Amino acid sequence: MDLLAFGKTGWGDELFYATLMTIAVSITAMLIGFLFALIFTPLKLSKYKTFNFIGNFYTTVIRGVPELLVIYLFFFGGSSAIMFVASMFGYYEYIEINAFITGSLAIGIISGAYSTEVFRGAVQSIDKGQFEAAKVLGLSKFTQFYKIILPQVLRIAIPNLSNVWQITLKDTSLISVTGLVEIMRQSYIAAGSTRDPLFFYSFAAVLYLILTFLSMKLINRLEIKYSRGF
Amino acid sequence: MDLELILNSLPKLLPAALVTLKLLISSLIIGLIIGLGFAILRLNKNIFINKFAYGYSYFFRGTPLLVQIFIIYYGLAQIEYLRSTFLWAIIKEPYWCAIIAFSLNTGAYTSEILRSAFQTIKAGIIEAGKSLGISNKIIFYKIQIPIAIRQSLPAYGNEIILMLKGTSLASTVTLMDLTGVAKYIISTTFKPIEVFIVAGSIYLFMTFCIHNLIKFLEKKYSFSN
């Protein structure tokens, strides 16, 4: 057990920070995923065929291709893509995006595809009457969406979003290629250094289980909060 | 965009796609058996059996597949005792380690899918069976299981696709599946984008086929409700 000690000799402190990093990346990725969902859900629900196609392309490709490939592709192709975009704005110097953003973006893109599906399903399951009533009330399109539709969407979506959270949390184990030191990478380093893979990978499993368990508790509270008034 | 590379890598990637399919099908079959077994255990009245099955499912669904593979491949190899038994012949091979990890993983998800399908079977159907004098055992095998399987098809279809993506993790333990070969080609040509387009397309094609297969099965086995 003294392998886990905090301080110089034990790996406890490294693993602790790695766990914090895992949580940080997961949350950031989830939020980035929401941003993507905010863009792509309307696209998927749009009546215009091209928008539809773009939205479906995103969710189909990202959900159909293994995460390892998406992460690799993003990591190797992403920087050059960003530089290309930046050069369109007239910025020619090279840009370096730090590992945290890269990793979170990579997972965020994946998380976003799942979130998009969840939101799409949730919006489609809301009674048409709600949309009509909101329109009839003469509110601006914005208020219609944020004050009437969105709260109902959230209530329906939260259970499925908790699934997306679980997926996102576990997918963070795959971003060691970006060099970010999260749980998996730290365990890998510790296992290699002490030649005790069984201990450290098992402990990593325990860490993930703890995170899963705590997440469930928190999300249950959220579910209760958002179901109020229904 | 190096089109020549795209064409040249196909003959290397397609056999690897077969390896991926082999991994997928083996894991699904074993996983289905495990899943059915644990689903039944979960429905058991005995609280210890129930909790044990729940624990299994919680562990394999709550931890990343990568961790599971690493524990089985690297962790088990560390145990000196195991190396001297006949089990070593199995654990020695990365192929079997991957199958074990994948099967246990999909078994956990499958058990959840089947369990919830069992639990949502309308009580009326079971009562109808009982009132006809059919024994509990036959009700289970001839009525509950078929209904559960049919109700699980959409969710299980999802699980198959998730497992297909999961097989890509076999590349982390030296197996040359589609992802493994893709990574290898990239390491020698330094052209990640082209290779990933090809490999990704192959995965998408497989996803497409699985999706349509499930839709077909759903139609074929649907009750005229």
Next chain:
Amino acid sequence: MNKFKRTIFSVLASLLIIGNVNATDKIKIATEGAYPPWNSKNEAGKLIGFEVELAWSLCRYIGRQCEIVEQDWDGMIPALQLRKYDAIMAGMSITDERKKVITFSQGYADEVASLAVMKGSDLEGMETPAGINLTKPDSAAKKALKTIEAGLAGKTVCTQTGTIHQNFLESGDVGKINLRTYKTQDEVNLDLEAGRCDVALAAAVAFVDYAEKSGKPVVLVGPTFSGGAFGNGVGVGLRQAAQMGENTTLGKRDAELLRAFNKAIDQARKDGVISRLAIKWFGFDASM
């Protein structure tokens, strides 16, 4: 919709700010940190090794500030091209294949490779000369290759992905073998020790270091290899000036860096720095 456009723009802008423009004066050098004694990490996680110390020396000669960063082996060259860093010093051998996409400084050290097994393997005591060079293999070398081929037939051979060692094993020079490749040398060592691999191929010093640190009975067998698929020494990997265009600011910077490193290596060699570091880390003078 104006609000929408504004949010997108501010998100992009903040991403640019969070990312940082690489300071023009500092040289960022990447190493793997997982290939002792060339480069590795100590218990505190700090990068150490022959190349780490050599990098500091070279930067002193160049007269600029340096930063050494860690990078996974399989992303080493792509990340260089993406300008995540400016140079690679990671036991990377100079090979024609790699020269297609990046350029190298002159070599600073030789990396001889060797096969290794666990004690008690039937490959021990293979009858071969002490070392063979594959650039112009003479009859002794060819005979050694045949001996090796016979010994390795049907065996499981392990090595790190994307290395000269993998290239050699796949070149057909040793016939048909069951090849397994791993992400890091560490994983190769683990599986060799576990018995999953019958034999492994890597830099001779890598196995010696592993045997010392782990206390496991790893034994070198066969000849040491150099030349041919094994390249011509280890050098500093750098971007080709042609990548950005020889006349652009960035292209000129890359060409300038190549000149600076070559000059620094000359000076370091003359001052005996490379030899001293080689003896310190390898136990013998591996400098070129």
